[in-house]
Amino acid sequence: MESSYPQPLVMVDIALFTIRDKRLSLILTRRKEPPFEGLLALPGGFVHVQEDADTEAAARRVIRGKIGFDAPYLEQLFTFSGVARDPRGWSVSVVYYALVPWALLERNASVELCPVEALPSLPFDHQQIVAKAMERLRGKATYSSLPAFLLPGEFTMNDLHGIYQQTIGARLDKASFRHKILEQDIIEEIPRRFRTGAHRPAQLYRLSSKALTAFERKI
Amino acid sequence: MESSYPQPLVMVDIALFTIRDKRLSLILTRRKEPPFEGLLALPGGFVHVQEDADTEAAARRVIRGKIGFDAPYLEQLFTFSGVARDPRGWSVSVVYYALVPWALLERNASVELCPVEALPSLPFDHQQIVAKAMERLRGKATYSSLPAFLLPGEFTMNDLHGIYQQTIGARLDKASFRHKILEQDIIEEIPRRFRTGAHRPAQLYRLSSKALTAFERKI
Numbered sequence: 001m002e003s004s005y006p007q008p009l010v011m012v013d014i015a016l017f018t019i020r021d022k023r024l025s026l027i028l029t030r031r032k033e034p035p036f037e038g039l040l041a042l043p044g045g046f047v048h049v050q051e052d053a054d055t056e057a058a059a060r061r062v063i064r065g066k067i068g069f070d071a072p073y074l075e076q077l078f079t080f081s082g083v084a085r086d087p088r089g090w091s092v093s094v095v096y097y098a099l100v101p102w103a104l105l106e107r108n109a110s111v112e113l114c115p116v117e118a119l120p121s122l123p124f125d126h127q128q129i130v131a132k133a134m135e136r137l138r139g140k141a142t143y144s145s146l147p148a149f150l151l152p153g154e155f156t157m158n159d160l161h162g163i164y165q166q167t168i169g170a171r172l173d174k175a176s177f178r179h180k181i182l183e184q185d186i187i188e189e190i191p192r193r194f195r196t197g198a199h200r201p202a203q204l205y206r207l208s209s210k211a212l213t214a215f216e217r218k219i
Numbered sequence: 220m221e222s223s224y225p226q227p228l229v230m231v232d233i234a235l236f237t238i239r240d241k242r243l244s245l246i247l248t249r250r251k252e253p254p255f256e257g258l259l260a261l262p263g264g265f266v267h268v269q270e271d272a273d274t275e276a277a278a279r280r281v282i283r284g285k286i287g288f289d290a291p292y293l294e295q296l297f298t299f300s301g302v303a304r305d306p307r308g309w310s311v312s313v314v315y316y317a318l319v320p321w322a323l324l325e326r327n328a329s330v331e332l333c334p335v336e337a338l339p340s341l342p343f344d345h346q347q348i349v350a351k352a353m354e355r356l357r358g359k360a361t362y363s364s365l366p367a368f369l370l371p372g373e374f375t376m377n378d379l380h381g382i383y384q385q386t387i388g389a390r391l392d393k394a395s396f397r398h399k400i401l402e403q404d405i406i407e408e409i410p411r412r413f414r415t416g417a418h419r420p421a422q423l424y425r426l427s428s429k430a431l432t433a434f435e436r437k438i
Contacts, residue, residue: 005265007226010311046224047300049309054301079298079313081266082273090268092229092311094298 008081009091012059013044013126015077015133016066019150020102023115024166026130027105028122029066030112035087036123040112042130044093055094063098067108071098073149078132085125093124097133099149141167145186145211156195156202160187186211227300228310231278232263232345234296234352235285238369239321242334243385245349246324247341248285249331254306255342259331261349263312274313282317286327290317292368297351304344312343316352318368360386364405364430375414375421379406405430 016027028040043066045058052058056076063071074096081092105111114120116134121127141147147167151159161177181187187205194201235246247259262285264277271277275295282290293315300311324330333339335353340346360366366386370378380396400406406424413420 006268008229008266008268010227010229047227047309047311049225049227049302053303055298055311056300076297078295079274081275081313083268084272090266092266092274092313094300094311 006090009086009089010047010055011044011091011093012047012055012062013042013080013093013095013129014059014062014066015042015095015097015130016063016071016100017097017116017133017137017150018100018102018105018113019163019166020106020113022162022166023117024169025113025115026119027066027100028112028114031123039123040114040120041123042126056096059094059096059098067100067105067111069104071100073099073146077129077136080125080129093129095129095133097137099146101150101152103152138168143184145184145207148187148207148211154190154193154204154206156204157181158202160205225309228305228308229266229274230263230310230312231266231274231281232261232299232312232314232343232348233278233281233285234261234314234316234349235282235290235319236316236335236352236356236369237319237321237324237332238382238385239325239332241381241385242336243388244332244334245338246285246319247331247333250342258342259333259339260342261345275315278313278315278317286319286324286330288323290319292318292365296348296355299344299348312348314348314352316356318365320369320371322371357387362403364403364426367406367426367430373409373412373423373425375423376400377421379424 018025018027027043029043031037031039031041043062045062047055047058052061056074059074060070063074077095077097079092079094083090085091085093116130119130122130137146141164147163148160150163150167157178160181161172161174164177165172186208188208190204190206193204195204237244237246246262248262250256250258250260262281264281266274266277271280275293278293279289296314296316298311298313302309304310304312335349338349341349356365360383366382367379369382369386376397379400380391380393383396384391405427407427409423409425412423414423
């Protein structure tokens, strides 16, 4: 019977993005056991067949273990596999990427954060995984509500413009950004809610029900 | 040690598309053993850790075993997993989709072909896999050279227009299709090659080196 073949190791790894101090960053984990003990790596772990319904459930378990709550945005990225990627043997890693607002993380002192343009050398094939995750995030960011999941529930147009620029890693013209975003119906004004400060009061926005529905289809 | 957990079964499954008689179709396989013995299903198989360098190599091995040669276009689609999808146990299927010109297949009498709009009820989660593969194929087809990989090496603008319509499953205005395709530099005229027949001679085209390079980056 075919299934008596030796089976690969099966794990999940997570590219967990946030934006702190205007820099797109990844949440890393310091490895507590071999291989690569002591090095920073993407959070991950083996699938627990007795506990996880599927690999997405395994990814959610790993994320909760790492940050204490569910990531508001989670999506399967790609599956990395082969004989060479992990010294423990032929392995399959189903990789997910997730977006978390920094505001939800900053209480968690144990989180190790690293800006994507200043990552240390990562073990396994995590360097390749990060490259693929960045490509997907930037590819999707331009024409979707994706980067808004890096913001808390209420934000100004200025916040949103900043977070898109930081996600994409490029400058975006403010007027045409505003026009495109409003045209796409992914955010809506919160009636009579403004942020006051040094400047004139700024209208507060939230994700529209259209964007949230698209997001729930993902979840 | 973590890796002593019981490991899931790991397999690959392939959505292998072709176009015959102007209908987008899938190559299916009649299952020779349980579970679901005798039913038509997507071609697939367990990863052979002693033989396959990674899951893509496993997918190529399955495709060669099925059609006798490599598919000109192959891409990872998505990974399906969980306790419920296969009666043999907790399993992970890394799914690929591939495009093959019918001209390369028609000599192979053993291939079972089924138009995508007339598929039988498929076992496992293969129905879901097909839905996802169709979504990806149609999503990518509109703005890429992808459907051209369903054609033989030389084709007329008319052939190409037809194959895009059949892939996308919608009518496309001929003039603006022609304009868009030429604008994108994904095909090029073959100097002094025409197809002659009942109508006036039609210029023959091939994929441009730009399209082939993009394709080789995939392969």
